[in-house]
Amino acid sequence: MKRSLLPLNGLRVFDAAARHLSFTKAADELHVTPAAVGQQIRTLEEVLGVVLFRRLTRNLELTPEAEAALPALRDGFAEIETAVDRMQSGQGDKVMTIGAPRAVIGKWLSARLAALGADAPEQRFILVPTDDGTDFATANMDLAVRWGALPAEEELSGARVAEEQVIVVAAPAAAANVAAPADLLTLSLIHHPGESWQAWFDGHGLVHKDVDGGLSVVDEGLALDAAASGYGIARVPLTLARDDINARRVVQLFDGIPSDDHFWLVAPPERWRQAKVKAVVTALTA
Structure with a gap:
């Protein structure tokens, strides 16, 4: 039978009835009526074209075909439960x-x-x-x-x-020699996408002869690490630099410039x- 046609609800009811060999006890487990269980079993037998239970006077008995199929059916339900648990664990509350x-x-x-x-x-x-x-x-x-x-x-x-600011940072040893923005003209520049040293020097009325020189890295994190290692000075968001500043890996030079980006x-x-x-x-x- 094609997967899309599998009567999964009926098979679930069959599994419960087979465990209890009782429609009444299966109904209690599934929180439905015994009549609903009986109807599900009759419908399943019609769909599959097999007899699943022999109805005896006081109880039920599995047919050999039904008993032979139960282990594989229960293994299948166990696999489904495992798959559902994995899906839920990926988006669970924890x-x-x-x-x-x-x-x-x-x-x-x-x-x-x-x-x-x-x-x-x-x-x-x-x-x-x-x-x-x-x-x-x-x-x-x-x-x-x-x-x-x-x-x-x-x-x-x-x-x-x-609230974000863009700040200039350097290693403590390099920062010790900086007293004014003009002192940065002699230090190596660290570049990363999104920040312009040209704009910073223009804003301070300074002309850097090699404003595009120095070290270029791919992001602010590497710029901070390069500054901490003593390579030169970097311009980075204060949010990303705060932990390195608190740990004295780098020192902030001058006041930060408020950023339109956050x-x-x-x-x-x-x-x-x-x-x-x-x-x-x-x-x-x-």
């Missing part, structure tokens, strides 16, 4: 799939999720790098971190992580309404 750029995962998100996990050890997080633009449907995400303006997509709801926690409305998503968003924006 499992959160969060997408974020690698720099955000490494410099901000992981430490905060570790703190959440310490308070709720049963909570499980799955992190998905989204530098390539992975969407919710593709990665089955509950929540994502995005950089920019308020997401314009109607299918997403968002909460801003914090980090946002975003999710489709149906996920945004989930208690687990609300709890994590509240914790990450506190």
Whole structure:
């Protein structure tokens, strides 16, 4: 019989009746009436073209064909239960799939999720790098971190992580020799997509002879690591730099510049309404 035609409900009733050898006890287990069980069994026998039970005076007896089929049927139900458990475990209340750029995962998100996990050890997080633009449907995400303006997509709801600033950072040894913006003219520059050193020097009325020189990296996280290693100076969002600043791996130079862009926690409305998503968003924006 084709999979699409399998009478799964009838087979489930048959399994219960076969275990109890009683329509009444099967009905109690399934929370239906004995008459409903009897009707399901008669319909199943008609569909399959076989007799499943011999109706005796006080009880039921399985036919040899029905008894021979039971082990495989029960193995099949066990496999279905396992498959359903696996599907549910991926989106259960204690499992959160969060997408974020690698720099955000490494410099901000992981430490905060570790703190959440310490308070709720049963909570499980799955992190998905989204530098390539992975969407919710593709990665089955509950929540994502995005950089920019308020997401314009109607299918997403968002909460801003914090008021953002873009700051200049350097290793403590390099920072010790910086007293004014002009001192940066002699330091190596660290570049990453989305930040312009030219605009920064123009804003301070300075001309850097090699403003495009120095080290180029793929994201803010690597820019922070390069600055901490002593390569030079980097411009990065304060949100990502805060932990490195607190750990004295880097030092902030000068006041930050308020940013029109921010980090946002975003999710489709149906996920945004989930208690687990609300709890994590509240914790990450506190």
